Amino acid sequence: MRIVQIIPLSVLTVCFAGHAYAELLGSDVVSQYYAYGAVYDVEGSPTSFVANGTVQETFCSGCGEGFTLTVTNTQVIYDQLYNDGYWSPSYASLDSGGLYIANGNLLTFTGVTISGVTLDASSDVSGFTSANVTFNSANIAIDWAGLSGIAAGDEVILDVTTSGGSTVPEPTTLSLFGAGLIGLALIRRHSPRAEAREL
Numbered sequence: 001m002r003i004v005q006i007i008p009l010s011v012l013t014v015c016f017a018g019h020a021y022a023e024l025l026g027s028d029v030v031s032q033y034y035a036y037g038a039v040y041d042v043e044g045s046p047t048s049f050v051a052n053g054t055v056q057e058t059f060c061s062g063c064g065e066g067f068t069l070t071v072t073n074t075q076v077i078y079d080q081l082y083n084d085g086y087w088s089p090s091y092a093s094l095d096s097g098g099l100y101i102a103n104g105n106l107l108t109f110t111g112v113t114i115s116g117v118t119l120d121a122s123s124d125v126s127g128f129t130s131a132n133v134t135f136n137s138a139n140i141a142i143d144w145a146g147l148s149g150i151a152a153g154d155e156v157i158l159d160v161t162t163s164g165g166s167t168v169p170e171p172t173t174l175s176l177f178g179a180g181l182i183g184l185a186l187i188r189r190h191s192p193r194a195e196a197r198e199l
Helices: 009-016 171-190 192-198
Strands: 028-035 047-050 055-059 066-071 075-081 094-096 099-101 104-110 113-119 133-135 139-143 155-163
Touching (some): 055 075, 066 104, 099 104, 113 133, 113 139
Antiparallel strands (some): 028 047, 028 104, 055 066, 066 075, 075 155, 113 155
16 A cells, blocks of 8 residues: 655745745836936836836936836846936935935835845946945935936946745745655655555
8 A cells, every 4th residue: 555645734835935036027116216306207207117127118218318217027227318428416316215316216116125236247337336326125226416428328237136026936946845855755665664554
């Protein structure tokens, strides 16, 4: 007689407990520009969308300073448009919750918790460094006040890590879980008690 061992649901829960959760795709995003001491409502700001990995905002396409915005699973990408070569200087327009903008953009995310933001090495906006980026658990703020030497097509690329959201396991988690189940089955099959019960 064969004995089938049932794995309790609590064991399955433990197996998945350490999983890093889904990223930015599918999250609700609000994009708001700030400049000259306040919110700056002009072509394309504010705007809201569900992140899908394509260009979903074009800010001030007819201005000397503008950008397109793309939010992928793990990155926020600002692509400079028709730029005059600089971003205007400004005094503080947003300074709260660990966020700072003089002349720049604020992204607010719903559905994920932001745990880290770093400047990707492929970013090529002249003078833009990690010091131009602030964030908290729900927001990413960029400030490019006074930057110069910028050309159309230059990009600011932010690498974002998150927690919360979807609980779909990553393939590596599933592989490890499957290997563990196979190991349990082999141990169970070759244990003396199991063989005795089968007789």
